[in-house]
Amino acid sequence: MQSIMAKVIEAKSFEFALSIVKLYSHLQQQKEFVLSKQLLRSGTSIGANVSEAQAAQSLKDFISKMSIASKEARETLYWLRLLQTSQLVQHDFTPYLADAEEINRILSDIYC
Secondary structure, eight states, X not given: OHHHHHHHHHHHXXXXXXXXXXXXHHHHHTTOOHHHHHHHHHHHHHHHHHHHHTTOSSHHHHHHXXXXXXXXXXXXXXXXXXXXXXXXXXXXXXXXXXXXXXXXHHHHHHHO
């Protein structure tokens, strides 16, 4: 079960990272440089840590990497909420928030 969930989260986090890269590009065009950079870093880090977890040397290492991915997902939620609430740019962040929340739930199920 854990292996199937790990493969699902690997695919979802990769697709999410792609969407964050595209969002980052859009935000840069809108002259939003500071928060977008933070979002890019945390939003792409989720998948990187999930990918690293797939090559974990032990269960402890796997849990550690998935825990870091979860923290990055939470940070990503923070930046998305801040962008949405601040209205620095006019954009609908709802789909990104929903994806980040789903990814965080899956990660919590995997390592808890």
